[in-house]
Amino acid sequence: MIPYRQLARMSHLAARFVGGSDVHVVDPLVDMRNVFEQEDQLKIALESRNLNVDVEKTKKDYNEWFDVYQKWKAAAGDKESASALKKELRAKKDGLLNALELPNFIHSAGKKQTPLLKPSKHAQYLAQQGLMRIDKQTHVIHLVGYPVVVQKMIREQLVDLFPGCQPISPSYIARAAILEALNVDKSTFIPFTDGSASFPLTYLVGNSLAAITAPFMKSSFSEKNEWPISVQCTGASYMEKKNQVDLCNARQRMKHCALWMTKSSEDLEAIVNDANVRVGAYLDEGLELEVKVRELRGSELKNYESQAFVIENRGLTLSRISRIGDYVSKRLNIQYTASEGSESFVQMVYVETDIDRILARLVDDLIEGKEPPKYIRDAIKKSF
Structure with a gap:
């Protein structure tokens, strides 16, 4: 069974059925019966991720909650009955919360082990050159000189890599819900409040999946939209402090994020393959970095992923291509309406590329005596 400490993680998402004073900002799909109807796939998703969950008890508790939920909906015109059923819903809330904790099904998983990580020497080199300074109190890195020029160039080239993706500027903050x-570990993000007891739990996320999906919460698209719907953003991304502070692990790093939303799962394969080819070719041929593409094992997948590929340089992940399907859209209520009036949830692919890690590996190559591509050398010369 899922431990109680995890149950509290879903209370903001399911605020409508949990009670309390949390601000309700999401209305997820709570009819999750189809998840339990595919019990074999559910068990594979859990076992592959090494998650210990009592599926039978979770199913039983959820079904009990859902039976009350259906009665509550049917009693909408009877205030007295609806009120009593609402109390019963909240009493059985663990049934819903346990179900919401379940991860995405697995579309495909790789078998290759994680390659040995080659340590980076960029931090010491750039610090000695006076090009990088670490704020030890905040664990934030400050760059000056040519690394900033290269960083900006990579940002622009990644945007140009996906000309069909509409640039957006999402909010850098996201509510707990x-x-x-996304069913991610909130402890890896930076929480903040205004100091008052009524301030809703909020996190500084920067450019991320949370930021790029939030603007579409409770959206409904139609056949008239140009499909696939795709957006991208670049800028700082924020995480909690880590022991190691450099361009590869700093809590504030520059990233490029892209999201595709489409009508059918069949379209996802082409989008995933195209993103792998585009980003891989850019890193390999455009920046002359030696990279390899690896399909992640089940234990490496995030809860929202059904499949994921990483593009690595000597064990360091530079880009991650995530096949999500309709897992997130069901929880953020992002739908499309077909011409005949039927409604379905959109399918998603998300790509996140770590610009600061790319810069670190370019500097590592420089330390080892490898010249950067000529156009980068020319851009650096022009900046001085």
Whole structure:
């Protein structure tokens, strides 16, 4: 069974049925019967991720909650009955919360082990050159000189890599319910409040999946939209402090994020393959970095992923291509309406590329005596 400490993670997402004073900002799909109808796939998803969950008890508790939920909906015109059923819903809330904790099904998983990580020497080199300074109190890195020029160039080239993706500028903050909709570990993000007891739990996320999906919460698209719907953003991304502070692990890193939303799962394969080819070719041929593409094992997948590929340089992940399907759209209520009036949830692919890690590996190559591509050398010369 899922431990109680995890149950609290979904209370903001399911605020409507849990009670309390949390601001309700998400209305997820709570009819999750189809998840338990595919019990074999559910068990594979859990076992592959090494998650210990009592499926039978979770199913039983959820069904009990859902039976009350259906009665509550049917009693909408009877205030007295609806009120009593609402109390019963909240009493059985663990049934819903346990179900919301379940991860995405697995579309495909790789078998290759994680390659040995080659340590980076960029931090010491750039610090000695006076090009990088670490704020030891905040664990934030400050760059000056040519690394900034290269960083900016990579940002622009990644945007140009996906000309069909509409640039957006998402909010750098996200409420707890958004992170719960992604089923990610909130402890890896930076929480903040205004100091008052009534301030809703909020996180500084920067450019991330949370930021790029939040603007579409409770959206409904139609056949008239140009499909696939795709957006991208670049800028700082924020995480909690880590022991190691450099361009590869700093809590504030520059990233490029892209999201595709489409009508059918069949379209996802082409989008995933195209993103792998585009990013891989850019890193390999455009920046002359030696990279390899690896399909992640089940134990490496995030809860919202059904499949994921990483593009690595000597064990360091530079880009991650995530096949999500409709897992997140069901939880953020992002739908499309077909011409005949039927409604379905959109399918998603998300790509996140770590610009600062790319810069670190370019500097590592420089330390080892490898010249950067000529156009980068020319851009650096022009900046001085």
